[in-house]
């Protein structure tokens with residue numbers, strides 16, 4: 001009898017105590033929060049006014065559709081996509097990848113629906129470790145892939161195995177139609193990068209002797225019923241080496257490398273919980289995003305070649 | 317009150333205070349008394365339509381600057397600043413290919429504080445893209461997207477997209493080489509999508525080339541369509557923060 005009576009009383013006392021403790025940890029929004037908000041609003045107003053007095057927004061010449069600037073760049077926050085565009089099919093870089101990236105971003109809470117690590121900065125055991133690993137792999141991986149696609153490894157090889165006195169091309173004089181003319185040909189003494197088809201991604205298409213029939217596989221006009229939309233029928237031809245280089249390889253990389261990262265992190269016990277994997281992948285994503293943006297902004301110059309670019313037109 | 321206790325010795329300060337705060341006009345605007353007691357402080361927040369986006373009490377840890385770095389609040393602050401400076405810019409700008417560029421030039425040279433207004437709008441726009449991205453990172457690394465806040469994260473992603481689109485549509489308006497070609501590059505990316513890409517690009521640009529039709533479309537989206545949508549989603553975002561029990565806290 002006594003037990004039955006005291007039990008609920010004790011329980012409600014505990015609840016009371018917890019409530020009281022919570023109340024004690026709470027502050028009033030006025031003045032504590034309103035004050036902070038007010039101060040930071042004033043601070044940032046001053047900051048923006050000072051910045052705007054010191055630095056003018058850029059204004060170039062009047063728009064002229066006849067004059068294409070070189071390089072032409074999208075606004076800076078889209079330069080990551082423009083950078084992707086250099087390495088894969090435009091439909092992939094311009095539409096499919098960003099769409100899937102946004103859906104994946106929105107799906108994060110539905111995948112990682114645990115409550116661990118909630119409400120505090122890096123509060124799980126391996127949170128920081130995974131953030132560092134993800135960020136490092138994302139940055140280094142992106143840079144390596146960009147350098148590879150720019151044939152930097154081949155250029156390095158050729159620099160190491162050729163003296164400065166062996167240029168890659170030489171001018172020879174040949175007779176053509178009774179006249180002697182200058183012609184630029186490959187230097188036979190020049191040590192070329194030996195694995196020609198690994199020069200960059202595009203070389204896989206160009207340097208491998210693909211059967212001619214593979215470059216134009218007709219699929220007919222039955223596959224895609226554009227006539228239903230009132231558009232003319234499209235007769236599709238598939239270029240298999242092109243498909244491989246522009247779509248299959250990039251997609252495999254973009255899906256495969258994150259999976260490999262997670263598997264390695266899982267096997268090495270770096271990432272053990274859902275939250276760990278989420279931090280790993282998100283940090284990797286942010287690092288890739290930032291790296292692509294910086295490369296696209298500062299080291300894509302004329303002809304979008306990999307050269308330092310200082311008048312960063314994308315940033316004003 | 318002081319008046320009934322010692323009618324002779326009311327100081328100047330008391331009388332000024334009463335004249336400002338204890339009259340019918342002031343009381344008709346602000347129902348709560350001066351917020352110098354906890355009760356009045358809570359009433360000040362709860363009875364004011366703007367302040368009552370907040371709860372009346374908040375957990376200690378959330379007031380620490382390093383918990384949020386004020387990033388969500390700053391995004392909102394920049395949005396408000398952009399609205400104000402944007403309205404001022406609209407007074408001087410006509411979205412026509414014949415006038416737009418000249419209007420911007422005139423704004424920079426002939427209009428008092430015109431250059432300052434344009435600079436502020438531009439820097440705040442860049443700033444907002446940055447603060448929204450950083451806000452997303454802070455929400456992620458504090459694990460604040462977890463149940464019950466999943467849907468607010470999704471709303472956040474929509475807000476991120478709207479922020480980028482707002483900035484992108486504004487980019488065309490000065491009608492200089494930078495604007496024209498950035499938008500050409502950007503809309504060509506849309507056009508490269510399989511099948512529906514080209515029709516979509518056509519609708520967005522209003523033709524085959526970025527010209528007058530594109531300018532008026534981008535302008536309309538920039539000054540009314542997208543800001544309205546952003547305002548609606550922000551309202552839901554803030555509402556959800558309160559419905560989800562304030563900011564996330566360790567369990």
Ligand code: HEM
Pocket residue numbers: 384386387388389390391392395448451452455458460461465468469470471472473475476479550553557562563564
């Ligand atoms: C225009 C853009 C945005 C505005 C104005 C905005 C505003 C805010 C504000 C004022 C807060 C209160 C706490 C704080 O300041 O950090 C907040 C919280 C939150 N925001 Fe945003 N936000 C925006 C975009 C985003 C984005 C892009 C995401 C995520 C993808 C996001 C997800 C969240 C979540 C989940 C919370 C709750 C955080 C918690 O409980 O600690 N928001 N937002």
